Amino acid sequence: MWKPSQTGPVNSAPTPEPPRAAPQPTPVEVPARPQAVAGEQATIGKGLYIKGEITGSESLYIDGKVEGSLNLPGNRVTVGRNGQVSANISAREIVVLGKVKGNVTATDRVDIRAEGSLNGDVAAARISIEDGAFFKGGIDIRKPDAKTAAPVAVPEPAKATA
Secondary structure, three states: OOOOOOOOOOOOOOOOOOOOOOOOOOOOOOOOOOOOOOOOEEEEOOOOEEEEEEEOOOEEEEOOEEEEEEEEEEEEEEEOOOOEEEEEEEEEEEEEOOEEEOOEEEEEEEEEOOOOEEEOOEEEOEEEEOOOOEEEOOEEEOOOOOOOOOOOOOOOOOOOOO
8 A cells, every 4th residue: 555655656546466277176984983982872763663573782762663572781772652562661770751561671760751651561680661651560679780789798696605
């Protein structure tokens, strides 16, 4: 910019910038899906109906209809709001938001949410039933596995001396 105190010619036209090359789009790589990563969850959508035995080694979210049996040891089974399950379920953790008819066995906990319905017996270390939930059946609270529980020392009674 020219200041009045400067002497010399004033260049009022800006110097043009050299043209820039348009940025080239970079190819997008889709990473390969890792196998059995912690936190992975399979889903049965609300348009699916499955009849039979389901076993596996990852967590499962059910929003459709399932009849038969579910055995997912060490994993979580979640029955979604649209889910309708007529099966015995065995898993580490079971969360019921929809409808379940059948016995459930959890090594950790069973959670029946307010909009959930469970008609069957429950065997678990912990159970939670929210206000508004429907439950009909028996409850068997099981102690955690002996491996994880700390041994309790029971003192022997003192022997009487004659």
